[in-house]
Amino acid sequence: MEIKTIDFYYFSGTGNTLLVVNKMVETFEKRGISVDLCKLEESNPEDINLNKTIGLAFPVAGLSTYPFVWQFLDSLPPANGTSVFMVDTLGEYSGGIVGPLHNKLKKKGYNPIGACEIIMPWNIFYIQNKKAKRKRIDKGLKKAEKFAFGLTEGKSNWGNFPILPFIIYKIGLFIMGLWELKSQQKWFGFKAKKSKCNQCGICAEICPINNIEIDEYPVYKCKCQFCMRCVSFCPQKAIPCKINYKGKTHRAVKVKEFIK
Incomplete structure (x- = not known):
């Protein structure tokens, strides 16, 4: 199967996935393949x-991925053999994506040709030091390049492991569902410190699900999915995260990559 053109749909919270996608695009284009990049959160x-x-392409969250990403994947139209590949980025482990997504796409008539999971730096809970992050990024980008090359050579694969991953997938959906509870949003949700906020509006502009409004200062609605964009890219560090060790944050790219 020869790949000629690719529409690459991606979501990246704090930049790890975008780094991987850019490396894959670079590899594809060296092989003469045309690629159009599409931000998943802005695509129908x-x-x-x-x-x-x-x-x-998307990050792992709660052993699976974010509800709005699953909503996009579930809404893909029926196909008749359209080739599709996936790549996700993660801190350590997922388990609830590769098999379940393979099954979903197969039932819709797609031809799953390759899947790859790439370990990158954490952007939540514990933020590693610069040296450790650099090591993970370099190793991750090498794996991304190898995966992209394998796709062009027809040497990639997308395994289907139906039982355990399906259970983990359900667990992941349950975990993400808990995040959306009003109680969770109240206790773990984000709130800008007025003493630090300069009212620039960047947090609202880069939120992928339009959960933030600017009313003099940022106002969070109750549908945050904790992608960490607003926290990590706030230029004033005015949005603290209660669940991050010592309040540290990670961002792999510059904020201009997410400006709409």
Whole structure:
């Protein structure tokens, strides 16, 4: 199966996934393959071009991925053999993505040609030092390059492990569902410190689900999915995260990558 053109749909919270996607695009283009990058949060799944190879990229969250990412994946239109590959980035382990997504896409008529999970720096709970993060990024980008090359050579694969991953997938959905409870939003949700906030509005502009409004200062609604963008990219460090060790944050790219 020869890949000629790719529409690559991606979501990246704090930049890890975007680094991987850019490395893969670089590898594809060296092989003469044309790639169009599409921000998943700004894309309508019903508008995808089924005559192209489809790429999907996103971070792991709660052993699976974010509800709005699953919503996009669940809303993909039926296909008739359209080739699709996926890559996700994670801190350590997922378990609830590769098999379940393979099954979903297969049932919709897609041809899953490759899946890859790439360990990158944590952006939540514990933030590593610069040296440790650099090591993970370098190793992750090498794996991304190898995966992209394998796709062009027809040497990639997308395994299907139906039982345990399906259970983990359900657990992941349950975990993410808990995050959306009002009580969780109240206790763990974000709130800008007025003493530090300069009212720039960047947090609202880069929120992928439009959960933040600016009313003099940022106002959070109750649908945050904890992608960590607003926390990590606030230029004033005005949005603390209660669950991050010592309040540290991680960002792998510059904020301009997410400005709409």
